[in-house]
Amino acid sequence: MLKNYIKIAFKVMLRNKLFTFISLFGICFTLLFLILLSSVIDYGFGPVKPETKLARTLSITMGSLSTESGGNTMGPLFSPWFFRKYVKPMTTPEKISISSYYNPDVIYRGDKKIKLGIKYTDAEFWDICDFNFLEGQPYNKEEVAATDQVAVINRRLQELYFDGEPTAGKILEYKDKRYLVKGVVDNVSIVRIMPYADIWVPMGHAEIELDKPTLIGGFPGWYASLLAKDKHDIPAIKAEFQKRIENVEFPEGIYNKLLTSASSYQEALARQMFRRQDGNIYPFMMILLGVATIFMLLPAINLVNINMSRIYERASEIGIRKAYGASSIVLTGQFLVENIIITLLGGILSVVMAAIILSIFNRSGILADTTFTINFRVFFVSMGFALFFGILSGVYPAWKMSRLMPVQALEGGE
Amino acid sequence: MISLKNIDKVYRTDRIETTALRSINIEIEKGELVSVMGPSGCGKSTLLNIMGLLDKPSHGNVLIEGQKVDQFGDIKLAALRNKKIGFIFQSFHLINDLSVVDNVELPLIYRLIPGRARRKLAMEALERVGLSTRTKHFPNQLSGGQRQRVAIARAIVGRPEIILADEPTGNLDSMMGAEIMDILLGLNRDDNATIIMVTHDELLAKQTQRIIRLFDGAQVS
Numbered sequence: 165m166l167k168n169y170i171k172i173a174f175k176v177m178l179r180n181k182l183f184t185f186i187s188l189f190g191i192c193f194t195l196l197f198l199i200l201l202s203s204v205i206d207y208g209f210g211p212v213k214p215e216t217k218l219a220r221t222l223s224i225t226m227g228s229l230s231t232e233s234g235g236n237t238m239g240p241l242f243s244p245w246f247f248r249k250y251v252k253p254m255t256t257p258e259k260i261s262i263s264s265y266y267n268p269d270v271i272y273r274g275d276k277k278i279k280l281g282i283k284y285t286d287a288e289f290w291d292i293c294d295f296n297f298l299e300g301q302p303y304n305k306e307e308v309a310a311t312d313q314v315a316v317i318n319r320r321l322q323e324l325y326f327d328g329e330p331t332a333g334k335i336l337e338y339k340d341k342r343y344l345v346k347g348v349v350d351n352v353s354i355v356r357i358m359p360y361a362d363i364w365v366p367m368g369h370a371e372i373e374l375d376k377p378t379l380i381g382g383f384p385g386w387y388a389s390l391l392a393k394d395k396h397d398i399p400a401i402k403a404e405f406q407k408r409i410e411n412v413e414f415p416e417g418i419y420n421k422l423l424t425s426a427s428s429y430q431e432a433l434a435r436q437m438f439r440r441q442d443g444n445i446y447p448f449m450m451i452l453l454g455v456a457t458i459f460m461l462l463p464a465i466n467l468v469n470i471n472m473s474r475i476y477e478r479a480s481e482i483g484i485r486k487a488y489g490a491s492s493i494v495l496t497g498q499f500l501v502e503n504i505i506i507t508l509l510g511g512i513l514s515v516v517m518a519a520i521i522l523s524i525f526n527r528s529g530i531l532a533d534t535t536f537t538i539n540f541r542v543f544f545v546s547m548g549f550a551l552f553f554g555i556l557s558g559v560y561p562a563w564k565m566s567r568l569m570p571v572q573a574l575e576g577g578e
Numbered sequence: 579m580i581s582l583k584n585i586d587k588v589y590r591t592d593r594i595e596t597t598a599l600r601s602i603n604i605e606i607e608k609g610e611l612v613s614v615m616g617p618s619g620c621g622k623s624t625l626l627n628i629m630g631l632l633d634k635p636s637h638g639n640v641l642i643e644g645q646k647v648d649q650f651g652d653i654k655l656a657a658l659r660n661k662k663i664g665f666i667f668q669s670f671h672l673i674n675d676l677s678v679v680d681n682v683e684l685p686l687i688y689r690l691i692p693g694r695a696r697r698k699l700a701m702e703a704l705e706r707v708g709l710s711t712r713t714k715h716f717p718n719q720l721s722g723g724q725r726q727r728v729a730i731a732r733a734i735v736g737r738p739e740i741i742l743a744d745e746p747t748g749n750l751d752s753m754m755g756a757e758i759m760d761i762l763l764g765l766n767r768d769d770n771a772t773i774i775m776v777t778h779d780e781l782l783a784k785q786t787q788r789i790i791r792l793f794d795g796a797q798v799s
Contacts, residue, residue, distance in 0.1 A: 165687055165688075165690065167693070168680075168687055171680075172675060172676070175675040175676070176675060179675060480671065481673050481675075483671070484671045484672075484673060484684070485684070485688075486632075486656065486659075487630070487632055487659060487665050487671075488659065488660060488665070488684050488685040488688065488732070489656050489657065489659050489660020489661075489685055489688035489689070490656060490688055491652050491653045491656035491657075492652050492656075493652075493653070494656070494688065567652075569632065569633050569634060570631075570632040570633075570659075571627045571632040571633040572633075574632070574667075574671065
């Protein structure tokens with residue numbers, strides 16, 4: 165019987181080419197959108213090199229400073245002084261790192277102008293992140309403490325500045341300083357904004373006074389990363405940080421209230437996006453959910469309509485089958501198989517299309533060093549939803565139709 | 579074989595009520611060949627649909643081989659239609675997406691007969707109606723007479739005891755009609771099938787053993 169159902173399903177699909185196209189397009193478009201969206205979210209939020217320890221990493225970046233008169237300063241605003249005074253002494257994290265965000269700049273090699281992003285870090289930065297070293301090694305604590313002229317560069321800068329030649333031990337000139345290249349790492353996508361840079365140097369080279377007592381650090385912004393020994397330590401780390409800033413000093417003299425917290429990577433990103441200091445990712449998730457729901461719902465409604473007309477068009481066939489011994493359950497089963505087949509076809513098509521689109525995008529260089537991949541977990545969940553809607557939209561009218569007396573179905577369901 | 583007791587059939591809409599059948603009492607014996615005649619709209623097809631369990635009466639009882647079917651559920655009714663009854667419709671009612679042989683196999687699918695056995699029985703039925711060379715064709719590639727032969731093959735493939743034919747020659751020319759009638763007579767004669775046939779054609783009706791005449795939903799003879 166199943167073979168017969170499958171045979172009929174393909175024949176019906178071929179007969180109603182327009183309906184089949186619209187159904188497949190609806191399913192395909194929905195799944196494609198969800199697969200692409202999940203790829204982007206996965207790459208943006210998931211553990212991707214060099215941020216593979218995200219599950220046990222917290223960061224302190226966004227904050228809000230209020231004045232007595234009600235003024236407010238918000239953003240990734242803290243200074244290295246703040247982090248050294250209130251974060252570095254923390255005891256619950258396994259490791260603590262202080263570093264700047266990347267600063268866009270240019271360097272010259274002869275007449276060649278090279279755009280780059282520079283980042284100022286401590287030595288712990290290299291322990292918390294998991295960079296893939298192609299050559300050499302990172303700078304160490306002593307070199308950071310002595311503000312030695314040492315650097316780690318990425319493959320891109322190696323190619324542009326050193327023509328791709330082996331680089332460790334060579335000198336790179338930047339702003340009248342001669343940096344000894346200690347290591348070369350793989351490129352990092354700009355989507356991973358925290359570790360992203362082309363050149364990393366000890367934080368002492370930053371053009372600010374690191375020990376100046378001020379809460380506000382200025383451009384390009386600084387942050388602290390806190391690595392927990394175990395992810396179960398995270399609440400304790402958050403609590404310790406809150407405790408430490410209870411009696412924070414306000415050296416500027418104009419602020420009297422500070423709001424900030426140690427947050428997960430996702431929370432920190434949500435703060436950046438929504439300029440919220442409380443790290444609430446609820447609105448972000450609601451927007452994502454809303455968009456996904458709209459994209460699921462529109463094709464689902466479309467599918468219901470298509471299936472309704474498709475099944476009403478086949479009322480006579482239902483009548484014939486009933487006359488010759490098909491029960492309502494058997495008929496509903498037949499339409500179930502048909503809907504499953506079309507949804508599976510749509511699913512396969514969407515994966516193929518997503519793979520093509522992602523491969524074109526990855527190769528286009530629009531987002532350098534970014535490799536989006538298909539998240540099959542999301543694909544299967546989306547397929548589940550598509551199947552659910554497909555089945556619901558196909559089986560309900562089929563069930564309704566199959567409940568008719570055969571004579572009514574033979575007359576076209578009137 | 580089939581008993582109809584005090585059958586009424588009333589169609590109701592919001593505004594009007596139409597009585598299609600009133601106080602029908604009919605007994606059909608096993609192996610009988612009966613025709614149902616009457617003017618258009620007198621309830622002939624409704625009567626046949628009720629006999630074939632395709633429709634329910636508004637009042638009265640239908641008995642098949644002494645079994646009251648009124649209280650049968652969907653699954654039991656489907657099984658009864660599948661095993662006991664074969665239908666031949668005026669407009670053939672073939673499934674256009676299926677080939678001739680697949681159409682004929684339809685009743686056997688619901689008996690869960692394996693594919694190879696189904697194919698064999700379908701081929702035998704098609705041979706019996708003289709269509710063994712058109713098995714891979716699709717209904718829209720056949721003439722009206724050939725389509726009705728396919729419908730007859732489908733009706734007889736499961737060897738049902740009852741064949742209900744609703745104007746089986748209505749859409750055919752006289753020569754084709756005569757051929758179809760010959761097949762029906764043969765089924766009754768050779769297989770002892772109980773055949774009830776709705777027709778407008780007096781000549782065809784005269785070839786049957788008994789004529790039931792309806793007028794305005796009532797049995798007049």
